[in-house]
Amino acid sequence: MTQVETLRPPMNITDRDEKYYRARVTKRADFGPDLWMLRISAGSEFKFVPGQYATLALEHDGKLIPRPYSIVSSPSEDEIEFFFELVPEGALTPLLHKLQPGDEVFMRKTPKGRFLLDTQNGRNNHLLICTVTGVAPFVSYVRTLYKEWQQGRFDGSHKLFLLNGASRPWEFGYREELTHFDIELPWFKYVATVSRPWDHADWPGEIGRADDILRKYADHWELEPNNTIAYLCGHPDMIENSKAILKRRGFLDKASIKDELYWVPSSRPKPKTAGTETGSLETDGRTPALK
Numbered sequence: 001m002t003q004v005e006t007l008r009p010p011m012n013i014t015d016r017d018e019k020y021y022r023a024r025v026t027k028r029a030d031f032g033p034d035l036w037m038l039r040i041s042a043g044s045e046f047k048f049v050p051g052q053y054a055t056l057a058l059e060h061d062g063k064l065i066p067r068p069y070s071i072v073s074s075p076s077e078d079e080i081e082f083f084f085e086l087v088p089e090g091a092l093t094p095l096l097h098k099l100q101p102g103d104e105v106f107m108r109k110t111p112k113g114r115f116l117l118d119t120q121n122g123r124n125n126h127l128l129i130c131t132v133t134g135v136a137p138f139v140s141y142v143r144t145l146y147k148e149w150q151q152g153r154f155d156g157s158h159k160l161f162l163l164n165g166a167s168r169p170w171e172f173g174y175r176e177e178l179t180h181f182d183i184e185l186p187w188f189k190y191v192a193t194v195s196r197p198w199d200h201a202d203w204p205g206e207i208g209r210a211d212d213i214l215r216k217y218a219d220h221w222e223l224e225p226n227n228t229i230a231y232l233c234g235h236p237d238m239i240e241n242s243k244a245i246l247k248r249r250g251f252l253d254k255a256s257i258k259d260e261l262y263w264v265p266s267s268r269p270k271p272k273t274a275g276t277e278t279g280s281l282e283t284d285g286r287t288p289a290l291k
């Protein structure tokens with residue numbers, strides 16, 4: 001049994017039926033050997049706000065193994081979409097990786113999370129920074145605003161700037177969709193960056209980690225603490241490094257940085273709230289033309 005399983009005791013069957021839907025997988029797409037997308041049908045009402053996560057679970061050895069997963073889809077879609085990374089030694093992802101259309105997965109009836117787009121605090125720029133599967137809540141923001149934009153319910157007064165980091169080009173999952181949004185929408189900018197480009201001479205985007213290119217794009221897009229909220233999602237090191245960079249740029253009050261930490265490295269004490277506040281990185285990448 002892993003340490004994480006020990007920390008999160010499995011749930012009994014009565015709780016399971018009360019708290020979970022038996023959702024069904026409707027679609028699967030693989031982006032690489034350890035990255036894939038599932039769409040599922042809850043079979044009943046599942047109301048959520050973009051940026052929230054669902055708890056998915058599967059049974060193993062008679063026990064339920066639950067984990068949180070950010071929702072990729074918009075509430076207006078009739079299915080719920082997720083973007084997964086396989087953790088080979090993990091308790092749940094090796095089981096999720098086997099799922100195919102038609103298979104059943106438990107999904108907690110209520111979504112959770114407060115990693116929401118904040119349009120109420122007077123700052124109209126939203127700097128979204130993520131690694132690999134951390135793009136999930138941001139896709140949900142953009143799909144939702146796009147729909148509202150088409151319907152005339154969003155006037156474009158809030159601007160979203162997304163820095164999407166990965167090791168290699170095939171890890172992005174949503175790059176094509178987000179690039180289309182960038183081209184079409186005056187209120188959305190998208191930059192993909194890879195930290196290990198050497199096997200991909202044809203990679204057209206940025207090079208370096210998302211936090212490496214943060215300063216450059218914050219300058220280019222004129223994102224200042226008085227007009228911007230930063231949202232950090234995914235890899236704990238990216239979150240730690242980005243926070244340090246943002247703090248040095250003056251993002252000091254609590255409302256100016258939001259984070260969603262996907263896991264805590266075993267070497268680090270578990271934080272009371274997600275993320276830590278130290279660390280720095282210098283840019284090490286080539287610099288293609290800014291958008």
Ligand SMILES: Cc1cc2nc3c(=O)[nH]c(=O)nc-3n(C[C@H](O)[C@H](O)[C@H](O)COP(=O)(O)OP(=O)(O)OC[C@H]3O[C@@H](n4cnc5c(N)ncnc54)[C@H](O)[C@@H]3O)c2cc1C
Binds near residue numbers: 067090092113261
């Ligand atoms: C709010 C929230 C939203 C999340 N959304 C997503 C999402 O959209 N997609 C997604 O794939 N995951 C997401 N996660 C992570 C997810 O909940 C699981 O932790 C992850 O899938 C691993 O589960 P597991 O049972 O296979 O591994 P576990 O048995 O839980 O973990 C085994 C070990 O691997 C470490 N670990 C966990 N995830 C990773 C990782 N990605 N890379 C390296 N080490 C890791 C753990 O800290 C632990 O030490 C999210 C987590 C949180 C808190």
